[in-house]
Amino acid sequence: MAEKKRTTIILFSGEYDKAMAAYIIANGAAAYDHEVTIFHTFWGLNALRKDNQAPVKKGFLEKMFGKMMPRGADKMGLSKMNYLGMGPKMMKQVMKKHNAMPLPDLISMAQEQDIKLLACTMTMDLLGLQKEELLDNIEYGGVGAYVGDSEDANITLFI
């Protein structure tokens, strides 16, 4: 029996279009029967935030980061043509017109396809994000977990 192919993606960026690209590639690779891990670090953690405010205690700096960063996939801006929020609206409108999946649906699909969603505990700590604020049924780990999943991977990407 042949070994399973494997794809791992580091999602560092916090933009809607880059997160979309990450999840489209991840879902695509899973459809071709790859084992897939998405390691969410730095601003990429925002894709995993719940959109309601979780009742957690934070220090001042952590509160600031929490307020300044987008609360969940649907709130992210674009990497280009952001234009005070017009870009993401245009993008979402054009996606709707062409029946393309919005980012939150791509994330649900990834969970249904058993893609491992890994949250970087080191940057959670730095940015003051707590498990209660992130989606359920994800995994937690550091760079060691990423390296472990990636060293036999066929496709490795940093987005």
Add this chain to the structure above:
Amino acid sequence: MAEKKRTTIILFSGEYDKAMAAYIIANGAAAYDHEVTIFHTFWGLNALRKDNQAPVKKGFLEKMFGKMMPRGADKMGLSKMNYLGMGPKMMKQVMKKHNAMPLPDLISMAQEQDIKLLACTMTMDLLGLQKEELLDNIEYGGVGAYVGDSEDANITLFI
């Protein structure tokens, strides 16, 4: 006979310097006898746009995207130090001085070296780009085509 090495690059970004990096690595890998694919998706599709306007019919949103995005490799801005267009001019001047190839020449060289230039049909659809607007002699495909070319690749990059 040893199997050929393989490099695949996803060009997501629409900036002159990032596209330059993608094409320099691609041409370099091809010179070392790798089979190379560049998968152009999202803003990276702009590197493949012809600089003249093709007579195609578009909806309103697609026209907007078409107008807002750079028409071809030579019109792209920099990812840093753009300074209202001064950055790209300085960069091109300094490249000329040092006899470095400008981006359109790097793209021609890639075509001469049989690098596969793949345009992402899903994002072409989203951004309203049509085949008539893109360079000749390129290929078209989705994430499946990318995964197919990448799963035995030695180097996989997302730019």
Add this chain to the structure above:
Amino acid sequence: MAEKKRTTIILFSGEYDKAMAAYIIANGAAAYDHEVTIFHTFWGLNALRKDNQAPVKKGFLEKMFGKMMPRGADKMGLSKMNYLGMGPKMMKQVMKKHNAMPLPDLISMAQEQDIKLLACTMTMDLLGLQKEELLDNIEYGGVGAYVGDSEDANITLFI
């Protein structure tokens, strides 16, 4: 005896957070006994600049680039939430609070772990950076050196 695993990272970006991510992954992979190369190209070269001005002769354009680009790892901005320099300060403060290593320390650690720090000679030439301006004990090469180190790598990333 099993062959050593290998990780190669292209550091193209000149932002503090992206360079931090590159060096954290590199140090992590080295801790898991990978041979690691970081190929610094374009704005990523700035991570290797010494913070004092080296007495070198430059043309006008090269001087301009030299002045406009950050002089060393500690002077870099963030890719997000830069806010006229407030972002990097907040980030460094929060890192201090959580005992996270600042970027210059991550770079020293990489050198102690024998990670190969490779500076792209082609972009050094373009941006007018000279060896005297960069850290000691690094290596120099072009895209060929990168491809050579990467074609048997397990993890390849572009940051």
